[in-house]
Amino acid sequence: MIWISTRWKLLLMLAPALVAFTMFVVYPVVYSGVFSFTRFQGFGDPKWIGLGNYAELFADPFFWQALQNTVVILVVSLAILIPTAFALALLLRRKIAGSGALRALIFGPAIIAPILVGLIWVFILDPKIGLLNRFLVTLGLPAVPWIGGDVLSPVSVSVVFIWSSVGFAMTIFYAGLQQLPSDVIEAASIDGSSSWQTLRYVTIPMMKETFAIVTILMITNIFKIFELVYMLTGGGPVHRSETLVSYMYFVTFTNQQYGYGMALAVVITVLGAVVSAGYLALSRRKEQAA
Amino acid sequence: MTTFSTQTQRLLVAGEPQPRNRRGRRAAFITGAAAYLVTFLIILPLLWVVLLSFQPSSDILSDPFAFAHFTIDNYTHALATLPLLKMYGNTILIAVVSVVIGTLISFMASFALTRMIFRHRKVQSSLRFYLLAGLAVPVYILLFPVYRLDLSMGIFGTYAALIAPYIAVTIPFNTLLMTGFLREFPAEIEEAAIIDGVGLFTLCWSVVLPLMRPVIATILIFNIVYVFNEFPFASILINNPDMATISLAVSRFQGQFTVDYGGMMASATLVLLPQLVIYALFQRHVIAGMTAGAVKG
Numbered sequence: 001m002i003w004i005s006t007r008w009k010l011l012l013m014l015a016p017a018l019v020a021f022t023m024f025v026v027y028p029v030v031y032s033g034v035f036s037f038t039r040f041q042g043f044g045d046p047k048w049i050g051l052g053n054y055a056e057l058f059a060d061p062f063f064w065q066a067l068q069n070t071v072v073i074l075v076v077s078l079a080i081l082i083p084t085a086f087a088l089a090l091l092l093r094r095k096i097a098g099s100g101a102l103r104a105l106i107f108g109p110a111i112i113a114p115i116l117v118g119l120i121w122v123f124i125l126d127p128k129i130g131l132l133n134r135f136l137v138t139l140g141l142p143a144v145p146w147i148g149g150d151v152l153s154p155v156s157v158s159v160v161f162i163w164s165s166v167g168f169a170m171t172i173f174y175a176g177l178q179q180l181p182s183d184v185i186e187a188a189s190i191d192g193s194s195s196w197q198t199l200r201y202v203t204i205p206m207m208k209e210t211f212a213i214v215t216i217l218m219i220t221n222i223f224k225i226f227e228l229v230y231m232l233t234g235g236g237p238v239h240r241s242e243t244l245v246s247y248m249y250f251v252t253f254t255n256q257q258y259g260y261g262m263a264l265a266v267v268i269t270v271l272g273a274v275v276s277a278g279y280l281a282l283s284r285r286k287e288q289a290a
Numbered sequence: 291m292t293t294f295s296t297q298t299q300r301l302l303v304a305g306e307p308q309p310r311n312r313r314g315r316r317a318a319f320i321t322g323a324a325a326y327l328v329t330f331l332i333i334l335p336l337l338w339v340v341l342l343s344f345q346p347s348s349d350i351l352s353d354p355f356a357f358a359h360f361t362i363d364n365y366t367h368a369l370a371t372l373p374l375l376k377m378y379g380n381t382i383l384i385a386v387v388s389v390v391i392g393t394l395i396s397f398m399a400s401f402a403l404t405r406m407i408f409r410h411r412k413v414q415s416s417l418r419f420y421l422l423a424g425l426a427v428p429v430y431i432l433l434f435p436v437y438r439l440d441l442s443m444g445i446f447g448t449y450a451a452l453i454a455p456y457i458a459v460t461i462p463f464n465t466l467l468m469t470g471f472l473r474e475f476p477a478e479i480e481e482a483a484i485i486d487g488v489g490l491f492t493l494c495w496s497v498v499l500p501l502m503r504p505v506i507a508t509i510l511i512f513n514i515v516y517v518f519n520e521f522p523f524a525s526i527l528i529n530n531p532d533m534a535t536i537s538l539a540v541s542r543f544q545g546q547f548t549v550d551y552g553g554m555m556a557s558a559t560l561v562l563l564p565q566l567v568i569y570a571l572f573q574r575h576v577i578a579g580m581t582a583g584a585v586k587g
Binding site for chain 2: 005009010012013014016017018020021023024025026027028029031032035088091092094095096097099102103104105106107108109110111112113114115116119120121122123124129131134138163166167168171172175220223224226227230231245248249252253258261262265266268269272273
């Protein structure tokens with residue numbers, strides 16, 4: 001191999017990816033970090049204000065609201081999504097006519113653009129024209145402000161997120177279940193373990209890694225939720241339904257407070273990394289305890 | 291979601307896969323019915339949009355459950371309003387160029403980082419780590435800096451403004467998959483090729499790349515789905531409506547159609563259906579590609 005690994009050949013192979021990556025990923029991250037310490041409105045020179053943006057952030061009620069909404073979406077989504085997806089994977093592993101087609105249909109929403117997912121759900125959740133309220137009203141029940149009201153929007157965003165991700169998570173669980181050694185499970189049932197016991201004490205512990213993968217993936221994706229909010233509520237009324245990323249987008253591109261927006265972006269990135277790392281540390285410790 | 295959680299409980303209690311007696315057969319019927327019900331609930335929002343797109347807007351507002359009048363007016367209106375071909379053309383152009391270049395340069399780097407010989411080993415592994423570190427970078431922190439970068443490079447207002455960041459953000463993931471594959475690649479094959487006296491280009495193009503087909507397929511699918519559906523970058527880096535991608539055009543439907551819900555739903559259907567058809571044709575590969583990518587990532 002040494003004779004094809006001349007210095008200029010190495011350079012030729014590596015340079016395009018390294019240059020593109022450095023220019024459009026690494027440099028922007030550094031740029032965001034630096035700009036988060038400045039006040040910059042898009043004209044003139046950015047003014048160095050040290051930790052000013054970060055101080056402002058902690059005093060900004062909209063930031064706390066967005067953080068709270070993001071936490072609500074995170075908790076509601078994970079609590080429903082993970083068990084549902086796992087249960088679906090168990091369900092579809094059984095002999096059901098056309099289960100392959102069902103799996104493909106359930107996975108379907110995962111390939112639809114998030115922006116289109118948002119639009120589709122406007123027709124379901126909209127208080128006036130949405131399917132859900134039409135249905136409730138037909139049954140003689142009161143209409144509910146699923147989106148656009150004061151409180152329910154984050155929950156509705158979770159529901160939509162779950163809809164678009166459940167098939168994806170289910171598929172990963174399904175693949176994980178397929179890889180389990182079937183003799184262990186057979187042995188358990190021969191030993192007189194009930195199917196519930198087998199699930200609880202054999203299957204789920206053996207799926208630990210898959211659970212960790214799905215959870216981390218979903219945490220990462222939840223921190224990125226933006227299009228759904230953009231389409232469903234636009235963050236309103238008065239930023240009540242904003243998530244961290246949608247609020248950052250508003251601050252940066254609508255308000256053009258670039259320095260402040262970058263400080264927000266930095267905080268969200270750190271938060272997302274901390275939550276993922278925290279989850280990993282927690283699940284590792286549990287594993288050692290068990 | 292209540293139906294989901296009750297089903298969850300029932301499922302967790304149910305167990306044995308093989309029905310043996312009447313009770314078993316009944317259980318099998320119930321699980322089958324549950325599976326179909328969940329699937330129906332999941333595709334219901336899509337069915338709803340498609341169904342309503344064939345109703346006049348006035349009916350949608352007054353009584354959407356009536357289904358009294360069937361009309362294709364919404365479609366004629368949507369087709370007249372939307373530059374559908376242009377939207378698809380823009381998106382396909384951007385997707386093809388960025389995914390082809392992104393995959394190619396990621397392959398070149400991955401090959402160098404795993405199979406070529408560096409004078410200092412340390413350099414090789416740290417360069418690989420440098421590219422993989424990009425996996426931890428969320429896209430939204432890049433939006434504003436990339437916008438400024440595009441402006442200062444003079445590519446803002448061209449397709450390149452969007453293509454460049456798309457290439458860059460897919461490099462870490464591509465590198466992860468390809469270096470993972472290439473590390474376990476048997477050395478005999480390339481040694482044989484080198485003994486035959488082929489150069490670096492022939493070695494990569496006719497020996498290594500053909501063997502990487504499965505990985506390349508995964509990467510292509512994963513990246514094409516990403517670029518096709520991407521919105522945040524597109525919303526900032528494209529300001530000319532003639533260059534709008536599909537996602538960008540969809541984001542404007544609400545403003546464009548306002549209360550013409552029929553037109554909006556017909557447009558949503560027109561965007562959705564081609565994607566679903568392509569998905570239906572390649573679903574096995576798409577599912578495998580997207581999840582394999584996720585699990586390894």
